[in-house]
Amino acid sequence: MTETREITLTVNGTERTIDAEPRQLLVHAIREDLDLTGTHIGCDTGNCGACTVLVDGEPLKSCLMLAVQADGSEVLTVEGMAELPESAGDLHPIQEGFHEEHGLQCGYCTPGMIVAGKALLDENPDPDEEEIREAISGNLCRCTGYQNIVRSIEYAAEELEARAAADGGTDVASPAESTPDVAGGQDGPAFDCGVENCCGGPSLEADEADQPTDGKTANGHDAARDDGGASR
Amino acid sequence: MKAAQFEHHEPSTVDEAVSLLESLDEPTILAGGQSLVPMLRFRLARPETVVDINGIDSLDYLREENGFLTLGALARHADVENSATVADRYGSFADAAPLVADPQIRNRGTVVGSVAQADPKGDWGSVLLAHDGAVVAHGPDGERTIPADDFFLLPYDTTLAEDELATALRVPTPEPREGSAYHKLKRKTGDYAMAGVAARLVFDDDGRIADAGIGMTAVDITNARAKEAEAHLEGERPSPELLEEAGELAAEESNPESDEHGDASYKERMVDVLTQRALADAAERAGVVERRVPQ
Numbered sequence: 001m002t003e004t005r006e007i008t009l010t011v012n013g014t015e016r017t018i019d020a021e022p023r024q025l026l027v028h029a030i031r032e033d034l035d036l037t038g039t040h041i042g043c044d045t046g047n048c049g050a051c052t053v054l055v056d057g058e059p060l061k062s063c064l065m066l067a068v069q070a071d072g073s074e075v076l077t078v079e080g081m082a083e084l085p086e087s088a089g090d091l092h093p094i095q096e097g098f099h100e101e102h103g104l105q106c107g108y109c110t111p112g113m114i115v116a117g118k119a120l121l122d123e124n125p126d127p128d129e130e131e132i133r134e135a136i137s138g139n140l141c142r143c144t145g146y147q148n149i150v151r152s153i154e155y156a157a158e159e160l161e162a163r164a165a166a167d168g169g170t171d172v173a174s175p176a177e178s179t180p181d182v183a184g185g186q187d188g189p190a191f192d193c194g195v196e197n198c199c200g201g202p203s204l205e206a207d208e209a210d211q212p213t214d215g216k217t218a219n220g221h222d223a224a225r226d227d228g229g230a231s232r
Numbered sequence: 233m234k235a236a237q238f239e240h241h242e243p244s245t246v247d248e249a250v251s252l253l254e255s256l257d258e259p260t261i262l263a264g265g266q267s268l269v270p271m272l273r274f275r276l277a278r279p280e281t282v283v284d285i286n287g288i289d290s291l292d293y294l295r296e297e298n299g300f301l302t303l304g305a306l307a308r309h310a311d312v313e314n315s316a317t318v319a320d321r322y323g324s325f326a327d328a329a330p331l332v333a334d335p336q337i338r339n340r341g342t343v344v345g346s347v348a349q350a351d352p353k354g355d356w357g358s359v360l361l362a363h364d365g366a367v368v369a370h371g372p373d374g375e376r377t378i379p380a381d382d383f384f385l386l387p388y389d390t391t392l393a394e395d396e397l398a399t400a401l402r403v404p405t406p407e408p409r410e411g412s413a414y415h416k417l418k419r420k421t422g423d424y425a426m427a428g429v430a431a432r433l434v435f436d437d438d439g440r441i442a443d444a445g446i447g448m449t450a451v452d453i454t455n456a457r458a459k460e461a462e463a464h465l466e467g468e469r470p471s472p473e474l475l476e477e478a479g480e481l482a483a484e485e486s487n488p489e490s491d492e493h494g495d496a497s498y499k500e501r502m503v504d505v506l507t508q509r510a511l512a513d514a515a516e517r518a519g520v521v522e523r524r525v526p527q
Contacts, residue, residue, distance in 0.1 A: 005240075022240030022282070025273065046270050047422055049336060058339045064269045065340065066262075068240055069286060116336070137421040138334025 007071035011036065012080025020067040027051040029067035030077060038078040038111045042140070049139030052112035053077050059119040061138070078111035081118065086160060093159040094118055094152065103152030105143035112139045117153040126157055235272035239281045246370050246399055249285055253395040254372050256281040261397060263305055263345035266337045291399055294318070300402040301325075302368075305345065309338035321405070323517045324362060324412035324430045324510075328355045331414070334422045347383075348398040350390045350454065353424035356401075357384060357455030358447030359414055362430035363403035371396035384454035407443075409435040411517030415506040416449065419493065425450040426493040427502040429458075429482065431510035433465070435520045441465045446478075446510075451486035451503055458482035461507065470515045478511060479504040 004019040011034055018033040030039050030053065041063060042050030051062045054076035081092040090096075094117045097103060104110045113136055120127055120135035127135065132153050133146070141149060241256070243249040253259055260279035262268055263286070271277040285291065285305060292306035294315055301322060303312070312318050313329035332338055332346070332355055346356045347367060360367075360380040367378045372395055383390050392398055406412075412432035416425045428449030436442040444465040446458040461481035468474050488499035515521040 021237065023235035023237055023272065025235075025269070044270075044273070046266065046337065049334070052336055059336050060340050061336045063273075064266050064337070066240070066265070066269065066284075069265075069284065135335060138336045 005068055005071075007068055009034075009070055009072075010074040012075070012077060012083055018067075022066060022068050024067045025063055026053070026055075026065040026067045026070050026075075027062035029070075030062060030075070033067075036077050036079050040108055040111055042108060042112075047140065048109070049112045049116065049136075050109050052115045052139060054115055054119055057119070057122065059116050059138075076115065076118070078114050081114060086163065092118070092156075093163070094121070094156040096159065097152035097155035098149075101148050101151040101155050103144065103148045109139055109141040109143075113141065113149055117156065120153065121157055121160060125160060127153070129154070233273055233275060235269075236275055236278045238272075238279050241281060241283045242287045243283065243285065244287045244289070246288060246290065246397065249283055249288060249397050250370050250372060250395065252281075252283050253397060256283070258394070259283045261285060261348075263348075264308065264341035266333065266341035267345075267349050267351070285397065296405055299405050301405060302400050302402040303343050305342060305397070305399050307343050309333070309341050309343060309346075310335075312343060313338060322403075322412065323513065324359045324414040324432060327414035327513075328359050328416070328430070331355060331416045331418070337422075344398050344401050347401055348390060348392060350384055350386075350388050351424070352387050352452060352454050353450040354455065355414065355416060355425060355428055355430075355449055358428055358430040358449045359412075360401060360403065361447030361455055361457050362412060362432045362445035364445055365401055365403035367392070367398050368400040368402060369393075369396040370399045375399075377402075381457065384456075387453055407434045409437075409518050409520060411514040411519070412445075413510045413513030413517065415510045415513075417502050417506060427451050427486075427488065427499050427506055429503060429506040429510045431507065431514045433470070433511065433514040433518055433520075435515075435518050439520055440467055440469055444478075444511075446482055446507060448482065448486055448503060448507075451488040451499055453487070456486070458485045458503075458507065460485055465511070470511070470521050475508045475511045479508040482507040 004021050006017060007020050008015060008017045016034055018029060020029055027039060027041055030036050039053055039062060040050035042048035046061050046064045049061060052059050053062045055070055055073050081095055084092055086093065094114050098110060116136050116139050124131060129150055132150050136149060241252050243252055257280060259281040260277060262282045262284040268277065291304040293304040294307045294311050295302060296317060309329050309332045312325050318325045343356050346354045347360060365380045367383050369376055369378055369392055371393055378391055385391060414430045416428040418425055430447040432445040433441055434443040444462040446461050448456050448458055461478040464481055465478050483500040483504040486500055486503045488496045490496045
């Protein structure tokens with residue numbers, strides 16, 4: 001029998017170490033070992049895009065990658081969206097967009113759509129409709145006909161732009177308590193990054209406890225980021 | 233279904249990879265994995281050992297050097313799509329890249345891996361043929377260059393030896409009056425080509441076609457050249473009639489099979505049309521023809 005290998009992933013800002021067989025797919029590691037079931041398996045063939053996650057910032061289909069290949073990488077899943085600085089401790093503007101614009105019906109494709117949308121807006125903050133449709137062209141939706149998904153991402157682009165303008169046009173940063181600039185300072189109980197259950201932020205609500213909390217430390221958020229950056 | 237168990241090897245140099253290929257029993261090479269990983273999980277492929285080349289940093293490049301555009305084995309489709317060099321000078325590559333699969337797959341899948349996979353429906357083999365390109369392979373005896381014409385044998389079968397690693401592909405840098413293009417017919421994003429044609433035209437100072445390359449996708453058992461169409465073009469000045477004749481010749485040379493996307497005669501007609509369009513774009517990009525040939 002082939003032995004498992006210890007791999008370390010920085011998932012949604014938190015460093016996680018798991019044992020993986022070489023044959024294990026990244027999506028299975030995410031869902032079964034890390035218990036992050038927001039990332040869906042739709043087709044098993046690399047067509048549908050429901051398993052899309054960001055690996056080192058790039059949208060990839062996590063059913064087309066071995067878990068061991070992601071060793072040392074930073075992975076963002078839909079569960080991490082609300083923890084990003086631009087979410088300001090609430091839903092990410094893309095998630096808000098899907099809510100406001102009715103960007104889903106059954107919701108199965110939604111995690112992949114949201115992550116693909118995030119990758120687009122990172123590269124291109126002001127996409128036109130064609131660019132949005134191209135960016136989600138690897139993600140299948142059987143309910144919406146895509147119209148409302150496009151509107152949801154447009155909503156997010158506008159919302160992010162509005163927030164950036166409100167911040168003086170310097171950065172798409174979160175307001176007040178979670179200014180990322182502070183992260184360069186001393187870590188400790190006094191620092192609050194604004195992310196739930198992290199860096200002294202507000203504690204996780206019971207009904208949102210989708211993500212295991214083991215392995216997190218008071219400053220785990222920053223420590224994980226630093227490690228992830230160095231390993232790239 | 234889970235993939236069958238395999239040993240996962242991660243060489244960090246080409247030499248290390250080649251010695252693994254030499255010593256292991258029937259190893260399979262893993263690059264972008266966008267075809268291999270689903271084959272593993274459906275157990276269409278059951279290798280005992282996988283040599284994963286993603287850690288060989290020296291293969292992650294796309295550059296012009298020594299008269300060639302060279303793509304290392306870790307150049308992803310998206311790297312071609314985003315390359316300013318490609319956008320400026322290599323029309324067929326710039327056309328083909330965004331037509332491959334979908335954005336996520338283009339971020340991970342590799343051009344060299346696609347060529348080495350040798351799926352007759354793959355786009356890059358046709359581009360390579362049209363450009364008189366070559367695959368660079370490393371084996372126990374060192375490096376060799378395999379011309380595209382000698383590379384493809386059968387579906388999923390090439391002249392690469394078991395212990396050889398395709399480390400790069402290369403095409404000559406464009407002549408002063410050269411243009412190229414790729415046209416692909418597919419039903420929707422993510423689909424393989426129903427038919428595809430890559431064309432490259434080089435003109436002499438007189439405005440005559442000095443060299444023509446035409447590669448066809450998904451209409452034969454491998455990516456295939458349209459040699460008679462190429463020969464018919466050489467020495468001639470481009471005209472709508474000439475391109476029509478070339479299109480007809482290419483269609484005759486193609487050997488498509490009927491399937492759920494259409495019968496063979498339909499695909500031959502598509503080869504005709506796509507050939508004319510690709511040639512027209514190539515001529516226009518070479519700066520020789522002002523207007524596109526109307527369809």
